[in-house]
Amino acid sequence: MAAGVGALARSYLAKATEGEVADADVMGGQVDIGTLSRAALILNLEKRGLSTEGSKVALRDRLVDWVTKKYDFDSADVATAQVQASRDAAKEESGSVYVCGVNHRGQLGLGDTEPREQFECVPALMGRAVDAVFAGPDFAMAVTEDRYVYAWGGGGQAALGTRQPQPQRATPARAPVLEGPAAAAETVRGWRERHAAAAAEQGVAPYSFSPRESLRRPASTDFLAPRIVDKLRGEGVVAVGIGVNHCIALSDGGDMFAWGTGRHGQLGTGKFDDAAEPELVESLASERVAAIALGHSHTVAVTADGVPFAWGRADQGCLGLGTTARLGAAGRYAALFPSPTALPSLAGRLAVRQVACGPTHTIALVSGDAPVWSWGDGSGGKLGHGDLAGRIEPEPIQSFLGEVVLQVAAGTWHSACIVEQSPFVGAGILYTWGTGLSGQLGVGSVSKALEPRPVYGFIDRGHSVKFVACGSHHNAALTHDSQLFTWGSNKYGCLGAEVVDEFAAYPQKVWAFDVIFDGVGRGTPRSVAVGREFTVVACFPYAGPSEQEVIEAEQAEALAAKAAAEASPPGSAASGMGGGLDLPWSRELRTRGSAVSFADETERPARDGHSPDSPGSAFSGIGVGGRMPGRSLFGSSRRDKACVRNLKMKVVAAYLLAVLGGNETPTEADVSKILAAAGAEADAEAVERLFKAVAEQDLSKVLDAGMKKLVKIGGGGAAAPAGGAAAAAAVEEEEEEEEEEESVAAGGMFGGSDDSSS
Structure with missing residues (x-):
């Protein structure tokens, strides 16, 4: 019994003591409880509210039982927390909503009023399949694929449409409406005096046209998190329009539901009454x-x-x-x-x-x-x-x-539209005009444009815009490949981008999406809305690699680069190459805790907010029609011969990785698995041709032959001797042979032919 007790207790106690043992020592130490004296046992049992009656053995066993149960209880809590965290991660990856910026009115829906300088997931909307988001000055709404409408923010006084009308003790009185010259001559003070007199005569409260009078509510915090608008359940709402004090929901049947302030007739009901809930x-x-x-x-x-x-x-x-x-x-x-x-x-x-x-x-x-x-x-x-x-x-x-214009948008002091531009369909060039003292126009130092001007920040990067949202002080746009860009005021971090200054006069790439953040995948943006200095983004389910797959891809890329460098002759171009496989996410993300870093620094946005094509900027030298490193200007759907050849080289590289990893006889399934882990298409036909080409061949001899061909077609880095007719003649004689060998560089290296697939 003593030996067993000692083994158990040593995992909990920090040290032996004749005095009081702290809870932290009991739970995290490694000293035998049996070493405690009777007085120490009694002291520790009293501290924990346990009985001190009995022999020393009884006291010791009682304390051991307490330690064991406490440990089991805490372990269960940890396990429960881990399960909940795993569930939350799965829910977030199934499609969520992210917010950043000012939050003093609860407009971020995070349950508090603290601002966020980086995009943060809204817990109440995780896994809700939000299809679209909408933003007003200080509140926001979301519509799910199931046509539920959620609302939050506004300090509890906005037109959220989520509360029952407050009962009134009496109907407010209105004085008769004046007509003709009398109405034209009436002052505001006179109008108020007539209504006050009518109210006194009827013994009821006077009517008020205060913008939010009928929307006031008792102090509450239910606006801090998204809530379903009950009156819109089952109505099939597909969109919501948000004004300053009123909202209108549009159903898939073409019906409109309005609520909020109606003092200017903006609800369209033919009256000037407010509506607390959708009508x-x-x-x-x-x-x-x-x-x-x-x-x-x-x-x-x-x-x-x-x-x-x-x-x-x-x-x-x-x-x-x-x-x-x-x-x-x-x-x-x-x-x-x-x-x-x-x-x-x-x-x-x-x-x-x-x-x-x-x-x-x-x-x-x-x-x-x-x-x-x-x-x-x-x-x-x-x-x-x-x-x-x-x-x-x-x-x-x-x-x-x-x-051909695709979309128009309007902000407080500026406007925008998208003009379709070939070769993109459904996307094009973004134009802005108006006034943008905080950089809302996205055209640098220009703060006022009386006529539309193109936003070259997208053109110079080879991006085409498919959607733009204009706010009061900042904007957001989605490109043809669903990348998110923001610009304008960055007060409270509402841009969610890497911007050092208080504003960005050029579009800035937001790197918070289609990545893994804190071990959880964030999907591609599907909808974006901007309010007054806050931003709301809804994302598709995450479909990228897991964090482990990203790490494995990095290791595979490093291994391929090392193998290529070791196999190349000294001084050749291949010996100094920085990478092997063109892994689609290898330059996108490196996740280490909450820090996000990028392997390819040339794809970072300019941190100082200067023009993307200014000297020394990250995008310097990239002109119209250019392309980002590793990114096709035409997106992944564009397939040409270069792409096909690149795919063949990936098949070859995957085969070599398998061999270098210790698998001397890899199968087609092994190669396909490596390609899948790298995010490349596992073309069954290409894999089959590769294995036919290398069948019954010595890999080392094949590599030697391939390296000789690589040097022969110009892969070496040695400079040619200057001048000389003999050198010129040699180039002319080998010109046709070089063209032929370049075309078979992918498959011919193993003795196969590409004619059938090119």
Whole structure:
């Protein structure tokens, strides 16, 4: 018994003592409890609230039992935590939402109000298959593939649509609406006095047009994390438009549901009442709405037939109705249109495909030779017409005549659009215009552009843009291959990129996605939204290699480089090469804890926010049509002869890796497994040809023969003697032979032919 007790206790006690033994010593030490005196045993049992009756052996056994149970309990906690962490990682990798930036209103949905300078996963949305995200000034929403709508932020007072209407003790009183000259002459003070008098007469509370009066709620923290908007369950919502104080959800059936502040008629219900929860907009029930956009106090919708409707506040021309006064209305109601009204200059003439709204201006994408139209407040040049004047009806932007435009977007002081550019389909060149004192235009030192200007930061990198989101102080864009770029103000770290300054005047690559971070894979971005100095990104499920596979790939690449260097003659080009296999993720990521580093430094964005093509920058020398190191300009779907030859070389390299790893007779399955681990296609036909070529051959002799061919076609690094007719003649005589041998460098090295596959 004593020996067993000693063996057990030595794993818990830090040292022998005649006094009190601390819990940390008991749990983490290695000294026999049996060495404690009776007095020490009693002292430690009393400390733990255990009985001190009995012999020393009984006291010792009692303390041992306590230690054992405590250890088992803590071990169970650790195991439970590990299981939960594993489950959370799996949920996150199945598709999640990530946020960064300001958080004082709970707009990040992380359960607190602390800002984040790096993208962080929203726990409540892990594995929810979020299809799209949307952002307002200080709150955000998400729509899942199952058509559930989640909302969060706004300090608990935004139009989240997640609460029941607060009961009122009495209906607020309203004074009669004045008409004619009396209404025009009435002051705000007079209006308030008339309503106060009416309320006193009726003995009820006065009516208030305070923007958020009907949305106020008791102090709560339920807005800090995403919650389902119950009133939208089962409605098939596919998109949400967010204004400053109102929201409109669009269903797959073309129905609209509105809620929030309605004092300017922006809900489209024909009234000026607020709505705490989503309500069906019946004024367009006969139309199938296909697109919506919301400004500060106005809304624009487009039907499936391309007919645009607008409603809300029109005093800056943002409705595009050709007038700022409603017929028959007076006073403060004259500039308010509470019901959807068709735009006379576009309806029936041009089919509108998409709309975007800033706080006080609107951009529309239409079919025809003049694809982009704008109207509303023109301050700062955000309409793109070359001046600062506003427009009360739509006018085409001359810069885009004859172009194929894919998308339009509107921020607070600037606007943007994407013009399709060959060879990409569904992506193109990004243009911006307006005012961007925080670098929102993405064109360097230019802070104001009255006409659209291309964002060369994408062109110079060989990127084409497929989606852009404009906020008040910063922007975000997705490229043709779903890489995320951000630029503009970086206050509170809202760009989520490696930016040292307070803003970035050129697009910056965000390296936080399609990578492994802290051992968990983050998927490719599928949707991005920007609010006032915060960013929300929804990702596809992670489909890349595991962390272990990344490490193995690094080791394989290093081994291939070492083998190539050792096999090459001294001074040859191959002996100094920096890598072997062109592994698709080898230059993307190196994960060590939470630190993210990159093997290929030439792919890093410029940290100082300067132009990507400025001298000394990471992208210096890459022009239009250029390509990033290791990245095809045309994406992975473009296959040409060089790609096919590269695939054959990967098959050969995989075979050599297997042999160098100790497998003297690798099988086709071994080679295919190595290729799969490297992220390359395991072309069964290419693998089969390789094994036919090397059948019954001595690998060392084959390598020697291949190396001689490599030197013969110019692989060596030795310089040719200068001058001499003999040297020139030798080059001419070998020219045809070199071309032939270059074409068989991949397969002919093993005695096979490439004719059948080239």
